[in-house]
Amino acid sequence: MPTDPTARQVADLIARYTPEMADAITACRRKLCARVPRGYELVYDNYNALAIGYAWADKASASLVSIAAYPRWVTLFFLYGKDLPDPDGLLEGDGVRVRSIRLDAPGDLDRPAVRRLLDLALAPHEADFAAAPPLKTVIKAITARQRERRPA
Template sequence: MPTAPTARQVADAIACYTPDIADALTACRRKLCARVPRGYELVYDNYNALAIGYAWANKASASLVSIAAYPRWVTLFFLYGKGLPDPDGLLEGEGVRVRSIRLTSPDDLDRPPVQQLLTLALAAHEADFAAAPPLTTVVKAVAATRRDRRPR
């Protein structure tokens, strides 16, 4: 659970978005926190997006999945997604490692194919998550300058 200053900082970052995107990000965050009840919720308020990673340790390299809010959408990232089986063809991206799904709604996280991808992505570190503390929110970075969080 985030401390009061951390919770305020995250809430302020989310409030920079339109109500639709802020609500979608909040709902996605709630769903992922329920899915990953132990470990670390790592918050990066970057130049391009507000990204929140779910990790088994308090370091970026331990993040396995993340959500990122952009001015017009929220994306679910699988940080080691290249090797995930994707029979439904949901994963996008051509990078060396990361794959993503642009979410049309927070309800997309409840779809069985997305749930299966989350299960597969988290499975390799199931024991690490189990040994981690209850989910702790940590603001890892806040960019000095950011793109506008609302569409023009």
């Protein structure tokens, strides 16, 4: 069990999922932390999902990508995904800004097409990330009312 209070709190939030989902969330998180070693990992335990954004500053508007953990899957969100080139047709959604990919497994983050999308999404703020401190996890919000984290 982590000794850092924030790390312990995030571990407790993830532990509310089934062991299989907790493993998937942890693996996705580990891969994204390796891809974004500087900046802020912003944690929001919302009504529908546990969302973890990766940002160059300690504010939601600086988040460029995030994962959201639902009871049965993890989704990778590109918060400015509408304008990303997507020759492989991976991005889902038709909102004004956000696009996503439902991950079948954490290994999907290693697929070349997904890695390209991550690179493109993060590139506009490469200098901001480089100037940021080593990745710091910040709990931004925990909603009192939440859906069950395990499938019914």
